[in-house]
Amino acid sequence: MKLKGRRIIIEYERASYFILGSSFTCCYYIWKKKNLLDSLKDIIKYTIKFLLNPIALVIIMINLSYLLVIYYFSYKNNLQISLWYIKDYLIVLFFSVFPIVEHLKNLSFKEIFHDKKTELFGLAAIPLFINSSYTFPLVGEIILMLVLTILIIIIGFAELEEDTKIVAKVFNFILISISLFMIISSMIQFINNFRDVLTINFWLDFGIEGFVWLINIPVIYLAKKMMMIERKVIFSNNKNNVFSYVKFYLKLLVYKFKFYKYKKVDFENWNLAIEGEEFSAVGGNRIYIRVNRDDLSNEILIALASDAILGRNKYTKIVNRREKYPNVVEIVDEKLNLYVFWQDDFIKVKWQDKRCDNIETTQLVGGIKIIK
Structure with a gap:
């Protein structure tokens, strides 16, 4: 046949x-x-x-x-x-x-x-x-x-x-x-x-x-x-369409460019102990980092925060179970005082964390804030 x-x-x-x-x-x-x-x-x-x-x-x-x-x-x-x-x-x-x-x-x-x-x-x-x-x-x-x-x-x-x-x-x-x-x-x-x-x-x-x-x-x-950013788009001010996904990834490329020079920061001389955990947050997740010092340089703080923001987690060794790219990154010192704070402004304002709205902060690169 x-x-x-x-x-x-x-x-x-x-x-x-x-x-x-x-x-x-x-x-x-x-x-x-x-x-x-x-x-x-x-x-x-x-x-x-x-x-x-x-x-x-x-x-x-x-x-x-x-x-x-x-x-x-x-x-x-x-x-x-x-x-x-x-x-x-x-x-x-x-x-x-x-x-x-x-x-x-x-x-x-x-x-x-x-x-x-x-x-x-x-x-x-x-x-x-x-x-x-x-x-x-x-x-x-x-x-x-x-x-x-x-x-x-x-x-x-x-x-x-x-x-x-x-x-x-x-x-x-x-x-x-x-x-x-x-x-x-x-x-x-x-x-x-x-x-x-x-x-x-x-x-x-x-x-x-x-x-x-x-x-x-x-x-x-x-x-x-x-799929890694689907919840971010849903909880953002943008419509749930292809252009919103493109918009977020363009924003992510800008972050990668800004944080590029902090990718290989030397931590060896700081005797730094780092602990990290992932928690749930509206539209994504929250990365919580605890360090054993409160006198770290801006370069070290940006390197720690940007590592979490870009979903690398090289320093904290966190395995993201919810979303790769967090909505909130916070660093606390050994006394659990808030030290560094970052929040993704892609998320709709009503879902954002407002803890730092009335606190004096110093703005660093990429929206990272040091709490004074």
């Missing part, structure tokens, strides 16, 4: 699974819930709200640009890439890339890349692709899926009771045998149609998910950077 013809069959198979699954889900909810319409309205409302979020909009717009460039390139070079791949691209984007965005705050970029590299480009990806692409005819595939579903349900119930665990083992053996039969059949079909390897559609089918993830690495990195 030619790859193009088989691809059409696979699309009909997937469509049939979707229709069957959707029908079953709808019937279940109609049976279980009377307020189905209200639930559907809520789902639609929250979906639209999520898609209109600036982070989601950036991901969508960049990927739309990717698609336009890809199809312009294919048209110019007469590659004749099927429009079906737009659907495949969007499926990977919305059901594989988008779900990871929610967890970006808790996952490092390196962890995400390592997991996906193993999943998409490891040796296990080849048999999985063959098994999903070289399938049985539509009717046979539906029957097999129903049989496998029933077997899994039976095994699940059989393993609940000690007396029926032997039954679970028997059905487990049947399940494994059917799965092996499907894998071997797929391999035979692949061998019989080995010439498909020479077609561009084969490699597009095989690499579509990996390709989408690969070109979205910079997009995910950008989304992670945006």
